[in-house]
Amino acid sequence: MSKAAVRDAEVIATRLDEIQDRVRQMIANGTLQPGERVNEQALAAKLGVGRNSAREALRALERSGLVRIIPNRGAEVRKVSLEAALDLYDIRAGIARTAGRLAATRLEAEEEGRLLELLEQMEAALNNRDGGTYHQFNNAFHDHLMAITKNPRLIELNNTIEAELSLYLRKGVYTMAQMQLSHAEHSALVEALRNGKVAEAADCFESHILTGKQRMLDTVTRSAPHP
Template identity: 45%
Template sequence: MRENSDAMTALRRRVAEHQSSSLPHMIVEELERMIINGVLSGGDRINESALALRLGVSRGPVREACRHLERSRLVEFRANRGMFVREVSVDEAAQLYDIRASLFGLAGRLAAARVGTVEAEALRAEARELDAADTTDDYYPRNVDLHRHLVALSGNARLVELYDAVSKELHLFRRHGLESDAARHTSNDQHRRIIDHLEAGNGEEAARLMEAHIVAGKNRMLAKHGRAQD
């Protein structure tokens, strides 16, 4: 959990800005960011005192943020031990991938009626940023953002909420599927094909490709853990 002084200063500035509004919500976002970026992994203990000191706040907001994350199934309380980042089994991850694939496909079907040249070019700019990411640590957070933007283009707020909830649980597991250069390259090529079909208004093909994109991630995960693929 080491960070340079500039990052810590910026983080504490954000904390100060939220003191009068929603500090626990900001802490939730910070913990989620730490999970996405791999600073926290499944099974890691969340030290409330150390986190409060790091953020320059009391333990109360940190405890409230942890309770929120517990309801979101990102952390779990272990009796007499404290709060831990939840560990996801291979079988549970596979089930979450299946749900996420269906939601992502539906988002593509809906988004195809809403994506124009401006939206498509913005998505392609994100894909180009992914091309420049040469490590998992660089690629993964940008990949998360691109997927969120694709789903947001569906225009269905409830779908966005459901997709985000499932994806957050998979953050505890998903990084494993994008560790090789070849996997990242293949993943981003799939992004470009998806964007082309969204811009063309091909809803059914966009839906098929987006669902297949998530299933491909599931199969990489299963292969890594020695499981049969679909």
């Protein structure tokens, strides 16, 4: 293959990634709702891309669990039930245990500094009672933790699980008390990582995800309509 052909292929791949990210963001912010049909032509027009590009992006998002493509009907945003969300949390907890173990053995000084910076930013958001900003830094914190593992396949698996969970987690709003407990768990995890305590880091990260599962259940219970 010529260098020009390679460059063209790279440009196309990058463009498709950008389109996927834009559709993923539309799902995350509720522009596209779980269960909603996605018209390829309308989506392509909205994004200013070709219909084939929109179709390929939807196919890629199907592989990541965000979209379901039904033969002869087209694509729709997936719905995730409570039961499925609980199963996903259990899988995510197993991934977190492995991630904690790997991160404790592979943490570098620059990465440690970034973890501490994110902790401070989350702390400031909590002090300002700014839940939206806290969640942004929380997501960045988890992404950074996974990056520290330096295990691309583990990161890919985790991203897939988190993408599916995001379809359910948008239904609830966590309380300030819940976010404060989550932050305390972050701090304990970072302390274990900084001290190279491999087993403790694995336990802390797994426990953090499982207590997150319980926080999600508490949120669903709290927001459920009363008879």
